[in-house]
Amino acid sequence: MVPRRMAHPKDRSGLTRRQLLHGAAGTVVGAGVLGVVAGCENTTQSIGGGTGETNKFVEAKPTGPKGLPLPRPDNSVTWAITEDNPAILEGRALEKGPLTIYNYADYVWPGLVKRFEKQFGTKVQIATYNSSDEAIAKLASGAVNFDVVIGLSGSNIDNLIAQQLLQPLNHSYLPNLEKNIWPELQDPFYDRGSRYTVPYVVWLDGIGWRNDKIKTDIAGMAVPWDIFWEAKPYRGKVGLLDDKRDALSMPMQRDALHSGATPDLNTEDPKLIAKAGADLAQLAGISNIKVTITDYQTLAEAKTWLHHSWSGDVLGAAIFYLPKGTKPDVLSFWGPDKNGVVQNDFLCVGRKSKRPVLAHTFVNFMLNEKNAYDNFVQQNGYLPPQNAIDGDALVKQGLIPKSLATAVVRPEQFSFNQELLQLSVAGERLWDDAWSKFKAG
């Protein structure tokens, strides 16, 4: 039970889910009774759950599936390149298409895909997933096989490596990585040497609000997160991100801001996690908080006024989702300068890609400055970590209103904020339990 579940902005709750099973009763009783009687096992300990290495001289650290280390800024990991899964050799010729891509829905601008097709004379086929969980389960089952995988992140990295779902990258095909991408993300602690992943887009967890409805200067508050606990006047118009890692880490950040301490937003301390859950539960009473990831629509349409938000969603709201006649500067965003959540996700090549050169070429194409910029402003709203894309310039050009200037992530924020990363099997369940308790109301 390590996390497949992940803090990704595009994880969708909602409309595409399966119906539930009903009914079936006859078998259940018989079988259930039989099971209880025959049950030789009574455990909730998962199979092969990693426990730390045992050495009496060292405090054991939690580990991921198959005992893999959990990457942290102070515990960087270089993933090995194994004999059975080598990178492709340099200088190979481009294969014929079609190129197959696995991605969240609406997470790449279709115009850009057309541009790639035209430039390289190939076809591109995109299949979509709704949650990182679903994506990893399908990739691991071997039922699907893609050249490029987009949108997974550090909260799944051990699962991707342990199940060998990715192919190592040959950087000779990716000149744009070194040329264009922020130095902070060139050699990330979760994948030293960018052996399996390159960054796609970045975002910050913060507060999005309608400044035409809420007059409080939230950004000016000593602890802006407190606004959620003072949101009684906005009852029914307040939202929280429907993602256990993002949501539970919010009260942790608030506590840290109050006490001046540095929080560990990847903690596996049961007390801290339970307290975060209890703090969130107060919000149900204070503002009857909604738990959604549709803030890019609801803020734009003023159906919510105050929302715990991914920066990319608020930018997306300003750029694409506002109704006619509403100006983008009614939206405001605040994000923490330090001790908050900053995250990036990946562009990867699938382990069993049959067109690895074409796949590398596509990744490099996405890292191209103009392509990345167009993807950002035409549809996505999530910022690519490109040296040449300057947040201040975007504000000056009027593309992004001043009130949202802080929604544009800066490279240095990766030094002072934290990414939500893969947890151990047991740690993940602590977060899941606290979350489902909160969601039960």
Next chain:
Amino acid sequence: MSSRWTWRLLALPGVVWLSVFFLAAFYAVLAVAFGNQDSFSAPVPFWNPLDWNVGYALAVLRDIWSGGQYLTVFIRTFVFVAIAMVISLAIGYPVAYFAARHAGKRRGLVLLALILPFWINYLMRMLAWINLLSPDGWGTRVLHTVGIDRVFIWLGLLTSEGGWLDGQPSTVIIALVYGYVPFLILPLYASLDRIDQRQIEAARDLGASPRGAFFRVTLPLSVPGILAGSVLVALPMFGDYYTPDLVSASPKTNLIGNQIDQLTRQGSEKVTGAVLTIILALALLVLMVYYLRSTRSADDLAEA
């Protein structure tokens, strides 16, 4: 001999369908609920009942026993569904009664008018309601003009004018009623339509008032229809999760379906999700048995 086999062959598609899509699928849920999960949070079903692991089921039962989160959600689900069913009956019975007894030649038209909106996908209708009930939506304005929102606020069912989508239990219940009421009306209509007109005439001839005839003849004879309709709407309501998600999204209106959805779709508690599915199915089984027994006795009553 040959005709016997013909009849058996006719049953074959149904049996295959049931075996594959119901029995096998349900057994898979059981195997997951009494199985375990691996270190990637993927469920590991235990197919052999002799190997079954009851740890996850016991953990859920312990939570329910100690008044934990799952008990809260189960109780909320039962209360919401019960209220929604009563309202559905209050709306559905008069409509079915009218269609069956007073619509005359136009009954086909009346039924068609009732069913027509339901040719549109459930989700589309719910999304439409979101727009209608948003603070400046048409529905909200109409309800305000008529004064219904003030009545709701006075009753404590709404916290502010126009706040229908602010995470209100009442909105979720109304949405459930709207979503499922036709499934109640149709069987009710069928059962009311089947009542022998002469029995009512006999009651009137023997001196019963119209009201007396209704309560002593029509209502008892329509009990099987009421029960069938109630079961038909209760089952999908118990499993519903998208309605509260769409019109509320507040933890205070989360139903058991939401909990199962959340646990099984992602995260590290998929086995627990399967256990909740089984418990819900068991609860529904109890209701089904009650329904079957009451319809049988109602049928006996009708025959007698």
